[in-house]
Amino acid sequence: xxxxxxxxxxxxxxxxxxxxxxxxxxxxxxxxxxxxxxxxxxxxxxxxxxxxxxxxxxxxxxxxxxxxxxxxxxxxxxxxxxxxxxxxxxxxxxxxxxxxxxxxxxxxxxxxxxxxxxxxxxxxxxxxxxxxxxxxxxxxxxxxxxxxxxxxxxxxxxxxxxxxxxxxxxxxxxxxxxxxxxxxxxxxx
Amino acid sequence: xxxxxxxxxxxxxxxxxxxxxxxxxxxxxxxxxxxxxxxxxxxxxxxxxxxxxxxxxxxxxxxxxxxxxxxxxxxxxxxxxxxxxxxxxxxxxxxxxxxxxxxxxxxxxxxxxxxxxxxxxxxxxxxxxxxxxxxxxxxxxxxxxxxxxxxxxxxxxxxxxxxxxxxxxxxxxxxxxxxxxxxxxxxxxxxxxxxxxxxxxxxxxxxxxxxxxxxxxxxxxxxxxxxxxxxxxxxxxxxxxxxxxxxxxxxxxxxxxxxxxxxxxxxxxxxxxxxxxxxxxxxxxxxxxxxxxxxxxxxxxxxxxxxxxxxxxxxxxxxxxxxxxxxxxxxxxxxxxxxxxxxxxxxxxxxxxxxxxxxxxxxxxxxxxxxxxxxxxxxxxxxxxxxxxxxxxxxxxxxxxxxxxxxxxxxxxxxxxxxxxxxxxxxxxxxxxxxxxxxxxxxxxxxxxxxxxxxxxxxxxxxxxxxxxxxxxxxxxxxxxxxxxxxx
Numbered sequence: 001x002x003x004x005x006x007x008x009x010x011x012x013x014x015x016x017x018x019x020x021x022x023x024x025x026x027x028x029x030x031x032x033x034x035x036x037x038x039x040x041x042x043x044x045x046x047x048x049x050x051x052x053x054x055x056x057x058x059x060x061x062x063x064x065x066x067x068x069x070x071x072x073x074x075x076x077x078x079x080x081x082x083x084x085x086x087x088x089x090x091x092x093x094x095x096x097x098x099x100x101x102x103x104x105x106x107x108x109x110x111x112x113x114x115x116x117x118x119x120x121x122x123x124x125x126x127x128x129x130x131x132x133x134x135x136x137x138x139x140x141x142x143x144x145x146x147x148x149x150x151x152x153x154x155x156x157x158x159x160x161x162x163x164x165x166x167x168x169x170x171x172x173x174x175x176x177x178x179x180x181x182x183x184x185x186x187x188x189x
Numbered sequence: 190x191x192x193x194x195x196x197x198x199x200x201x202x203x204x205x206x207x208x209x210x211x212x213x214x215x216x217x218x219x220x221x222x223x224x225x226x227x228x229x230x231x232x233x234x235x236x237x238x239x240x241x242x243x244x245x246x247x248x249x250x251x252x253x254x255x256x257x258x259x260x261x262x263x264x265x266x267x268x269x270x271x272x273x274x275x276x277x278x279x280x281x282x283x284x285x286x287x288x289x290x291x292x293x294x295x296x297x298x299x300x301x302x303x304x305x306x307x308x309x310x311x312x313x314x315x316x317x318x319x320x321x322x323x324x325x326x327x328x329x330x331x332x333x334x335x336x337x338x339x340x341x342x343x344x345x346x347x348x349x350x351x352x353x354x355x356x357x358x359x360x361x362x363x364x365x366x367x368x369x370x371x372x373x374x375x376x377x378x379x380x381x382x383x384x385x386x387x388x389x390x391x392x393x394x395x396x397x398x399x400x401x402x403x404x405x406x407x408x409x410x411x412x413x414x415x416x417x418x419x420x421x422x423x424x425x426x427x428x429x430x431x432x433x434x435x436x437x438x439x440x441x442x443x444x445x446x447x448x449x450x451x452x453x454x455x456x457x458x459x460x461x462x463x464x465x466x467x468x469x470x471x472x473x474x475x476x477x478x479x480x481x482x483x484x485x486x487x488x489x490x491x492x493x494x495x496x497x498x499x500x501x502x503x504x505x506x507x508x509x510x511x512x513x514x515x516x517x518x519x520x521x522x523x524x525x526x527x528x529x530x531x532x533x534x535x536x537x538x539x540x541x542x543x544x545x546x547x548x549x550x551x552x553x554x555x556x557x558x559x560x561x562x563x564x565x566x567x568x569x570x571x572x573x574x575x576x577x578x579x580x581x582x583x584x585x586x587x588x589x590x591x592x593x594x595x596x597x598x599x600x601x602x603x604x605x606x607x608x609x610x611x612x613x614x615x616x617x618x619x620x621x622x623x624x625x626x627x628x629x630x631x632x633x634x635x636x637x638x639x640x641x642x643x644x645x646x647x648x649x650x651x652x653x654x655x656x657x658x659x660x661x662x663x664x665x666x667x668x669x670x671x672x673x674x675x676x677x
Contacts, residue, residue, distance in 0.1 A: 078629050126471040133644055137637035144632060148625035189644050 008180045009044030012037045015173035022170070028070070032063055032084040033174070039091055040180055057095050064088035083142055087181070090135040094184060097128055129189040136185040139178040146171050146178075241631055242409055247623040248635070253402040255656050258602055260395040261595045267392035267454075268595075270376040272588040275573045275581050277369040285366050288347040288357030293325040297350035300329070300496035300513075307331035307346035310355040314344050316515050319495050320364065321350075323509040323529070328356050330364065342370075383459065387648055390458035394649035396451030398642070404444045407437035429604045436597035439590050446587045453571040456564060460647040468645075474560030477552050479540045483520035490544040492516070497546040498523035505539045505548050516543050522550070530574035534566060621664060 016037020022030040039056055042049035067088055070081035282289060304319060314333025321329055328347035335344045338360060345361040348354070362370040371380075378385035412418065419441060422434030440447075455461040469475050495513045502511060502525030514524045526538035536557070540550035557565070569575040573584045627635065643650030 123471045123473075126468065129644065130641075133640045134637060137633060137640045140636045140640070141629070141633045144625050144636070145629065148622075186644075 004183065005044045008183060009041045009048075011176050012044060012180050013041035015177050016041060018169065018173050028066065029080055029084070032067065032087070033177075035059055035063055036084075036087050036091065037173070037177055040177060040184070043091075043094065043184065044180070053095055057092060060088045060091040060095065064092060086135065086138050090139075090181060090185065093131060093135065094188070097188065132185040132188040136182045139181045139185070143175050143178045146174055241628070244623070244627050244631065245635075246406065246409060247620060248627070249402045249406055251623060251660075253399065253406060254602075255660070256395055256399050256402070257595075257598050259656070260391065260399065260652070261598065263388050263392040264396060264399075265592065265595055267376065267389050268588050268591050270372065271450075272585060274369070274372040274376045275584050275588075277365070277372050278574070280372075281366045281369050284368050285357070285359060288359060289328055289366070290326055291328050291349040291351065291356065294351045298353045300499055301494035302353050303329050303348040303350060304331050304495055306353050306355055307333070307348050311335075311344060311346055311358060314346075316495075317343060318512055318514040319499075320528070321499060321509050321511045321513070330361075332361070332364075377457070386459050389454070390461060390646075390648045391652060393451050393454035393458055394461060394646035395652070396454070397448045398649065400440065400444050400447045400451070403437070403440050407441055410437075429601055432597045432600050432604070436594055436601065439597075440594050443587055443590045443594070446583070447591060449567070450571060450584075450587070453567040455646060456567070458648070461645060461649075464645050464647070469560050469564070472560060474558040476561040476564065477557060479522075479524050479538055479550055479552060481517075481522050481524055481540050481550070483516075483518060484522070484542065484549070486520045487544055492543045493546045495523065498525055498541040498543075501525065501541045501546045501548055502539050505537075505551060507537050507539065508535060527554075530569055530572070531577055532569075532575050534562075534569065534575075536565060 014037075016034045016039075019026075019030045019033035019037055023034065039060065042051065042056065064085055067081045067084035071079065071085055074081055076082065300319065300321065304316060308314070308316060308331070311333055314335045316331070317334045318332045319329065320332065329350045331346045331348055333344045333346060338344060340362075342360055342362050344358055345364070345366075346358045347356045349356055359366050360370075361367075362373070365373060374380035376389065378387065378389040381388075408418065417434065419438060421438045422431045425431040425434065456465045466475070495515060498513050499511060501523075502513070505525075507525060507527050508529075510528050512526050512528045514526070516523055520543070522540040522542055524538060524540055527535040529535040534554060536554040538552050539548045541547065542549050554562075566575065570580065573581040576583075624632065624635070639653065643653060
């Protein structure tokens with residue numbers, strides 16, 4: 001465990017709880033955010049994780065399936081449902097490769113206790129790195145995208161900054177979770 | 190490059206989006222016209238282009254500008270030291286002719302006699318290897334391990350193969366005499382320790398990005414004459430357009446060589462080199478090594494000398510220059526390897542039984558994986574030894590061209606300095622907000638390519654993040670100034 005793990009775990013936990021508060025208003029999207037936040041918090045601080053890996057796998061496979069259906073219905077793969085699909089797939093990927101616990105660089109490099117669930121050897125690390133980078137690139141992309149339209153409005157152009165609105169809390173939470181996800185994914189390379 | 194918006198780099202009231210757009214369009218038009226063409230206020234050469242390129246171009250321009258201004262000093266240092274290293278063989282011959290060069294006369298003496306002479310002259314050393322030269326006027330190098338020497342440095346004793354006389358001894362690093370070692374240390378940054386190596390890695394990592402980004406910008410420019418893409422603007426009147434023309438055309442002609450130098454340099458570096466090794470290992474493309482496993486030691490057997498191992502290697506088809514490395518322990522074999530640094534590449538190697546002088550293992554250059562062959566050829570080309578003097582001269586031309594391109598780049602930067610009345614800004618090569626304005630697929634592609642290159646070249650990745658942080662900070666500060674100015 002690195003020094004950053006509990007910090008990011010706590011941040012993800014807060015983000016997940018904030019999403020829980022919005023479930024009544026935002027529905028399935030808030031549920032997906034909440035599960036993602038809690039699941040990531042559990043990966044960063046596995047000692048405090050009450051659920052087994054199988055349970056988290058089931059949760060994120062189900063979330064991915066639900067997001068896939070929603071994306072297909074909305075015919076907008078790059079929309080909110082698409083983001084949840086990618087997020088859930090990334091969680092499944094990390095759970096399958098590293099079993100549980102944040103796949104930090106130290107764990108990946110030294111075969112630390114985090115990696116006990118599924119150490120990868122041979123040519124597989126290269127494939128894992130490629131997939132992890134592809135996921136990480138998505139979360140960076142999403143961060144740029146949500147920061148460009150913090151209010152959820154149309155993409156910003158060269159709008160004068162003096163009239164820009166304040167960044168909503170849910171956007172901050174999403175950015176935090178995105179960056180935490182990037183940290184975990186980059187740790188796998 | 191950024192997700193923030195910068196209304197203006199100057200002070201005063203916030204300008205509106207319309208003014209922003211006009212200024213940026215004007216700036217863009219100025220940057221996007223043919224060298225020597227009419228002023229930027231002229232009508233556009235072609236109808237405004239739509240598609241991905243107009244969205245990507247400002248991003249590339251911004252990246253090229255930042256990287257050019259901030260990384261170019263490292264590139265210059267690596268280039269100058271590299272040019273100095275390039276001619277280190279000739280320099281070594283001039284400085285150490287007494288030790289390195291001999292007068293051919295008759296038949297060379299047995300190798301074991303030459304080794305004995307070297308050991309007699311320097312009994313403090315233990316024999317490590319012997320290098321037999323290809324040229325008849327070269328001394329045999331007997332490489333000794335001396336306890337006082339650290340960091341892979343060894344004592345090389347030079348022996349005249351015709352007389353058996355010791356011509357001298359030098360402290361060497363992987364066969365390189367002191368001057369060559371010093372220039373190598375300067376070029377790689379090793380002279381400043383492991384931390385110092387980061388500067389050469391930074392230069393090597395950014396060079397392909399600078400070159401490819403600049404190439405895209407140059408090729409993607411609108412120009413009236415197609416020839417202006419590849420022909421220097423010789424007849425133009427002095428000014429920024431002419432300098433830009435020289436910068437672009439020279440960069441275009443050097444692009445392939447510069448990318449080659451950057452990538453081969455990265456394979457040597459600390460962090461990117463680790464990634465490269467991991468990659469070729471995963472692809473099963475590493476340079477094959479002799480297992481050289483120790484065998485049983487026959488009772489009462491006496492180990493043969495390096496001369497017998499050399500003879501066995503020659504019988505196996507190896508040709509000079511050849512390096513004979515002595516066994517590392519009881520029963521371990523001699524390794525005899527071709528070490529030619531020029532074309533055609535010869536890198537066959539054999540393991541020789543130390544008691545029977547028979548070849549027990551062979552690796553042929555022809556059997557090297559393609560990636561291993563390319564790596565070896567790339568390294569020799571980078572060092573300038575692959576094709577001898579023509580290779581050196583080509584690299585010299587490339588290096589001088591690179592220095593010129595960097596000079597012209599800084600010259601253009603200086604010409605864009607803040608000037609009274611023109612309102613030109615020092616560091617705004619392209620407007621902000623270009624990254625976030627990209628369509629989602631293009632944005633993802635850009636981020637993915639950046640992520641992969643950051644992974645492959647960690648020093649590049651860290652420095653790119655530093656640039657981004659710097660850019661975001663500038664945006665935040667500018668925004669704060671703009672808001673403050675607006676309230677006034």
